[in-house]
Amino acid sequence: MSDADSLEDIREQKREELMDQLDGEGDTATEHAASQSADTPNSPIHIDGSDHLDEVTASHDVVLVDFYADWCGPCKQLEPIIEEVAGETEAAVAKVDIDRHQHLAQQHGVQGVPTMVIFSDGQPGERVVGVKSATQLTNLIESYSYYHGWPG
Template identity: 60%
Template sequence: MSQTELPDEPIVIDDESHLDDVVAEYDVVLVDFYADWCGPCQMLEPVVEALASETDAAVAKVDVDRLQGLAATYGVRGVPTLVLFADGEQAEQHVGAKPADQLRSMIENYT
């Protein structure tokens, strides 16, 4: 599969069409729906940053306070919510902070 070179840090999503573009551009995308005030989101941030540089997935971050409509589109009711896209389709969705090894193996299932 040909794809654009993966970024080694999370992509900050500006709007709904930006997320669509990122999902279309990369084979596997892990999207972190987060909020600045969320403690578990802050704990997850270094994990998400490491996954961006260590795995064969693009990692994107969506601020749910700034992009409430986008969060609603994906049924985000709690943060952090992690949504995994594979080949342009939503494959998995998990609420709450997950350990790095669990997220890494989830990504590897699709790469």
């Protein structure tokens, strides 16, 4: 078989893969979202240190991290919203107690609570401070999820 023949075989295989994706078959964004959803917990992950946060943000495409304190009234108001968002989105949701993990709060520039930081591909992105609605947080997550081909 010549190089031209093998190149043509590769092109044909790629063409078939692309056609399958257009027809809704093969490894599509929807399938990826379904597999991501199956691996994503539907309740917040309580972070127990730097290594754990690194592990969570590395193992999920999009992670919303809620930096909170037990003594914080607005944090308590936000808690059921965080629970709802964790159960209804494709993203992982994590919680960091700033009193137990002051170094993480400092590392991520948290100056007030509640502060939420969205991570995409393991990197911190947008930061929001204060109580937000489930819709606002879901929209934030979806704006990052779009880049991963998740349905919006």
